[in-house]
Amino acid sequence: MPANIDHFNKLIPGKNCLVAHREPEKHSGELGVVLQADTTHKRLLVKWGSRDATKEWHQASELGNGFRAGHIVQDRPRSNVRKTLGCGTVLNHREIAGREMVLVQLHGTGESRWLPFQQLIRVRDAGLKYRNPQQQQSDDPQRFRLKVLAYALQSWNQITGALDRLDVDPLPHQIDLVHRIMTSDHSNWLIADDVGLGKTIEVGLLLAAMRRRHHARRVLVVCPAGVVRQWQDEMRFKFGEDFRIYGMDFNVHQSAHWVSFDKVIVSLDRAKSERHRSIFGDSGFWDVIVFDEAHHLSKVEGAAVTQRYRLAERLKDLTDSFIFLTGTPHQGKTEQFVNLLTFCALT
Numbered sequence: 467m468p469a470n471i472d473h474f475n476k477l478i479p480g481k482n483c484l485v486a487h488r489e490p491e492k493h494s495g496e497l498g499v500v501l502q503a504d505t506t507h508k509r510l511l512v513k514w515g516s517r518d519a520t521k522e523w524h525q526a527s528e529l530g531n532g533f534r535a536g537h538i539v540q541d542r543p544r545s546n547v548r549k550t551l552g553c554g555t556v557l558n559h560r561e562i563a564g565r566e567m568v569l570v571q572l573h574g575t576g577e578s579r580w581l582p583f584q585q586l587i588r589v590r591d592a593g594l595k596y597r598n599p600q601q602q603q604s605d606d607p608q609r610f611r612l613k614v615l616a617y618a619l620q621s622w623n624q625i626t627g628a629l630d631r632l633d634v635d636p637l638p639h640q641i642d643l644v645h646r647i648m649t650s651d652h653s654n655w656l657i658a659d660d661v662g663l664g665k666t667i668e669v670g671l672l673l674a675a676m677r678r679r680h681h682a683r684r685v686l687v688v689c690p691a692g693v694v695r696q697w698q699d700e701m702r703f704k705f706g707e708d709f710r711i712y713g714m715d716f717n718v719h720q721s722a723h724w725v726s727f728d729k730v731i732v733s734l735d736r737a738k739s740e741r742h743r744s745i746f747g748d749s750g751f752w753d754v755i756v757f758d759e760a761h762h763l764s765k766v767e768g769a770a771v772t773q774r775y776r777l778a779e780r781l782k783d784l785t786d787s788f789i790f791l792t793g794t795p796h797q798g799k800t801e802q803f804v805n806l807l808t809f810c811a812l813t
Contacts, residue, residue, distance in 0.1 A: 478508055480542060482587040484532035485512060487524075497532040499588065531559055531566040531583035538591040539570060541581060551579065553589055633704045634667055644671045653787040656760065656810045661793040666697065669756055669789060670705040682753045684728045685709075686785075688777075689758035691733035697758070698731055712736065721748030734762065738773040743780065752785045760790035763806060778809065 479485055483500045498512035501521065508526040533539060533556050541551035554570035557578060561567070567580045639659075647655055659665050669687075676682035687709065689697055694711050701707040710716050712732040718724055730749075737746055757763065763775045782788065790810055 477582055477584040478503060478505060478526040479510060479529065479584045480587070483584060484537070484588045485529040486532040488528055488530050531568060533559060533568050533583055533586060538589040539586040540589050542585055542587050544585060559583070634670070636667070636671055637664065640664055640668050640671060643668050644675055647672060648675050654810050656790040656807065658792055665791045666700045669791070670701060673754065674705060676754065684752045685754045685756070686752045687731045687756045687758065688734055688737055689731065691735055693758065694731050694733050718745055724749045734774055738777040747780055749784065754787045754789060755781055755785045756789045756791065758791045760792040760806065761794055763809065
């Protein structure tokens with residue numbers, strides 16, 4: 467007997483597998499659920515029917531596939547090194563090379579796979595639960611309430627990051643800002659809170675929430691030279707993020723070296739200089755770029771455009787998400803303010 471056929475013949479259904487008796491007249495053609503498998507003696511304890519069910523031991527050879535089209539099933543690997551294929555819907559079943567196989571359309575990928583029925587288990591989908599409700603337990607209402615509460619807390623934390631193990635105590639306005647950004651469809655934002663309201667904390671909370679969604683692996687912070695260490699300390703001690711300062715902690719002389727740096731802080735004046743402009747132009751794609759003191763990115767029609775504004779223009783092609791920070795966005799200069807808002811909108 468070929469090795470692969472012998473392997474499948476040795477498979478016996480596991481717990482929660484759906485089986486049918488090979489002699490249909492027994493158990494009135496009902497389907498059974500495996501409750502226990504004795505692999506040594508190849509025996510199965512099966513519960514037949516749904517209500518007032520009987521339980522009987524059977525030899526594995528007496529039982530066959532019980533899955534039918536429309537059943538929701540889950541792939542259960544017998545090997546510890548193979549990942550499950552997930553859940554799917556049964557489309558068909560037939561015998562192939564002496565083995566009972568089930569055609570399953572996988573929900574995760576949409577592909578259809580022929581799988582041995584022995585490695586499948588029945589999933590109690592909504593329809594099955596409605597038709598065959600389980601006996602209610604005395605603590606079911608409490609368990610349901612706790613599950614709803616857990617889901618609500620998980621969802622809130624996923625959006626805001628407010629419940630992470632961070633060394634900060636977020637204020638309501640900071641949580642609200644992160645919530646608004648994470649639930650919007652916009653990728654560019656101008657955060658113009660007054661001085662002292664914690665814009666750095668807001669950025670840290672926002673990055674924590676974005677990382678949880680895998681949206682912020684590479685982050686670049688561009689800020690005035692006087693606060694580069696402050697940014698580094700805030701991110702390290704309050705959010706556990708190790709940002710490196712370009713020009714102080716490291717330097718890059720070849721573009722290929724940028725792959726080693728995912729969290730970078732650079733001073734605005736250093737990044738805008740001719741010497742470093744081409745280096746940052748080859749830094750690769752950044753998931754998020756944060757511009758502190760964004761009111762310095764000024765532009766006046768008919769006048770020379772500042773180097774800082776040109777820096778922002780160069781970097782806009784390297785990211786899909788710009789976060790601009792400023793406590794004084796207007797400064798009484800309407801034209802520059804309008805140009806800043808336009809840049810944010812068009813980036």
